[in-house]
Amino acid sequence: MAHQAHAYHMVDPSPWPLTGAVAALLLTSGLAIWFHFHSTILLTLGLVLLLLTMYQWWRDIVREGTFQGHHTPPVQKGLRFGMILFITSEVFFFLGFFWAFYHSSLAPTPELGGCWPPTGITTLDPFEVPLLNTAVLLASGVTVTWAHHSIMEGERKQAIHSLTLTILLGFYFTFLQAMEYYEAPFTIADGVYGATFFVATGFHGLHVIIGSTFLAVCLLRQIQYHFTSEHHFGFEAAAWYWHFVDVVWLFLYISIYWWGS
Amino acid sequence: MAEDIKAKLENYRTAPFDARFPNQNQTRNCWSNYLDYHRCQKALDAKGVDNTPCDWYKRVYKSICPMSWIQKWDDQRAEGIFPGKI
Numbered sequence A: 001m002a003h004q005a006h007a008y009h010m011v012d013p014s015p016w017p018l019t020g021a022v023a024a025l026l027l028t029s030g031l032a033i034w035f036h037f038h039s040t041i042l043l044t045l046g047l048v049l050l051l052l053t054m055y056q057w058w059r060d061i062v063r064e065g066t067f068q069g070h071h072t073p074p075v076q077k078g079l080r081f082g083m084i085l086f087i088t089s090e091v092f093f094f095l096g097f098f099w100a101f102y103h104s105s106l107a108p109t110p111e112l113g114g115c116w117p118p119t120g121i122t123t124l125d126p127f128e129v130p131l132l133n134t135a136v137l138l139a140s141g142v143t144v145t146w147a148h149h150s151i152m153e154g155e156r157k158q159a160i161h162s163l164t165l166t167i168l169l170g171f172y173f174t175f176l177q178a179m180e181y182y183e184a185p186f187t188i189a190d191g192v193y194g195a196t197f198f199v200a201t202g203f204h205g206l207h208v209i210i211g212s213t214f215l216a217v218c219l220l221r222q223i224q225y226h227f228t229s230e231h232h233f234g235f236e237a238a239a240w241y242w243h244f245v246d247v248v249w250l251f252l253y254i255s256i257y258w259w260g261s
Numbered sequence B: 001m002a003e004d005i006k007a008k009l010e011n012y013r014t015a016p017f018d019a020r021f022p023n024q025n026q027t028r029n030c031w032s033n034y035l036d037y038h039r040c041q042k043a044l045d046a047k048g049v050d051n052t053p054c055d056w057y058k059r060v061y062k063s064i065c066p067m068s069w070i071q072k073w074d075d076q077r078a079e080g081i082f083p084g085k086i
Helices: A016-037 A041-067 A073-106 A129-152 A156-183 A191-223 A233-259 B002-010 B027-047 B052-064 B067-079
Strands: none
Touching: A016 A041, A041 A191, A041 A233, A073 A191, A073 A233, A129 A156, A129 A233, A156 A191, A191 A233, B027 B052, B027 B067
C-alpha cells in the first residue's frame, strides 16, 4: 500500500479549475456581448458556472481538510500564507480607488468650481447613518473576536451565538447602506464626486456581502461540528477577511465621508 | 511698415511671472485671475466705487486663459450655472 513520506497535500485531479476558467471566459465575453448586443445569455451561463465552481471546489476543500485529514500543520501554513496574500492583493485593489479619490479631491478642477465637494453636490452628513454604519462594523469586529475565542475555548453555543450576531450586524450594515444609496441626493453619474463615491463604497459593500457569506458558511460548519478548538482555519480566514472589510470602511469613512464633505 | 511692426512687437506684453503658480500647468493661474476679476468687480460695484483696480486681473486672465474657456465661463455666468464662487 503506497503512503506519502511527507506532510504535504498532493491534491487529486479536479475539474473545478477548468470550469472556473470557462466561467471567467463566459463572464468576460458575456459582459462584452451584453454591452453591444443586449443579450444576457452568456453572462447568465458564466454566473451559474461560477457559482457551481465555487460551491463544489470549496466543498471539496472542506472534505479534504475536515473529513480526510489532509490539512496538516504545514498545509495549514500554506493556506494561511495564501489567505494573507489574497487579502494583500485586495488591499491594493482598494488602494487604487483611494488614489483616484485623492487625485480628484486634493486639486479640484475648474469644472468642479475649484472646490471639494464640487459645486452643486450635497454630501451625506457623516454623523448620521455613516457613523451608525461605522459603529455596526466595529461592533461586528468585536463579536467575531468573541466567536473566535468561543471556538478556541470549546464553547459551542457561545460560538454559534456570537457568529450569528456578527452575520446579523453585517446584514444590518448592508441594509443601512442600501437605504443610503436609495436616498442619496447624488448618483454615480454626478461628476467625479459621484464616480469616486459609488465605485469605492460600492466595491466595499460587495466585499461586505462576500464576507458575510463566508461567515455564514462558517456558521453552518460550526453547527455541524467541523471546527475543533485547535483547528478552525476556515473560520480564521473568514475573520481576517471580515477585519479587512472593517478597516477598509474606516478608511472610506475618514476619507470620503468625513474629510470629503 | 517694418518699423511699425517692430514697434508693435516691442509693446507686446504678457502676464508676469506669478510665484503662486511656478509650474508648467497654468490652469490655476487663469482660473484664479478670472475669479479674482469678477469678485473684485462685484465687490467694488456693490460699494459703488470705480472698479479700475480690477483691470489688472482682467488683463492677466485675458492674456493667459484660452479664449474658449473664457467664452464657456462667461456663458455659464450668464446662465447662472458657473461653478466657481464669485
